[in-house]
Amino acid sequence: MSEFIFVLIGAALVNHLVLSLPALAGTPPGARLRFIGPATALLILLAAPLSWLLQRQLQAFDLGYLHLMLVLPLLATLAWGIQVLILRWQRPEQPLDGLLPLLLGNGAGLGALLAGTSAESFPIALTLGLGGGLGFWLILQLLNDLFERVEQCDVPTPFRGAPLQLICTGLMGMAFLGLNGLGAA
Template sequence: MTDMLLTLVSAALISNFVLQMPLAVDSVLAKASRPQVHALGIATTVLMVLSGVLGYLLDHFVLQPLALTALRLFVFLPLTALLIRPVLNLLNRLRPALPLEGLWPLLLGNAGILGVVLLGIQDDKGLAHMTALSLGAGLGFWLVLSLFSDLRQRIAENDIPLPFRGLPVELISAGLMAVAFLGFNAMIKA
């Protein structure tokens, strides 16, 4: 149980897929409204968990027994793409107030979802570990997405020098956030 909690916290804060491994950074840098940020965070978290669990099951019960592990990428990529529409439909039924329109391209181009599946099966520590890793990565993505939304709001309210407006100040802020998240490394001792 402690391992699962450490995996969850580590994936969300220490080994954040957006700040430490620049996966899914395109979705973070996309301009989105405040409610759409939370809709994207929820949809990405659910999609990461489903993709991680189904990818793990496919790998262990289909690809490994048939010695087709070289085809992992060609199996997991369509799996994540095919799960997008059902996840969005499910979230639309459960939470009709969420602004889910326009999220399909952001979820399709999110390399973090595929990265979670590939990195999770590489460690091969079990289904519970894969679930915790996927959930932690999704929650970490949602956290960074919310932080960037707040950052954009503060930037819009302040006077930024002309050469730093837009993407430059966002990239500088992403680097500073990554350094701040490195401070969480002291939380977990090996």
């Protein structure tokens, strides 16, 4: 049982790659972030165990090299389905244009390809998906809070916009880098 707790904590706080994604620096705040967080968390939660299952099936037939080629259409379908599902639950007046590529890019490579293929069993893949999704959502919320605080500050003109967002993202990455080794024996 403790292995699952370490996997969950490790996936949520230590082994995430969210902060190294270049698309994250331009993540829009507000209503779009409230969509991206839960949608990506759900995508990672579903994609990691499905990727694990697909890889095991392909390895049974000695076709493991086809994993990437087959998992990408699966992830695109999952991302599209999650977007449609959440759009039905959200208010229609919220601007959600162009979120499918962002959702697919942020969640798919992260949750399915990394966590799903490195897991030893299906429950561990599911736990990695859950922890990775929750960690992604946590980091997006923390970055959104940081960006909101920075907007209230008096920032020199050359640093406004993307440069300051990159600096904030780098500082957040360094803060989470301090959690490396958490749960290590």
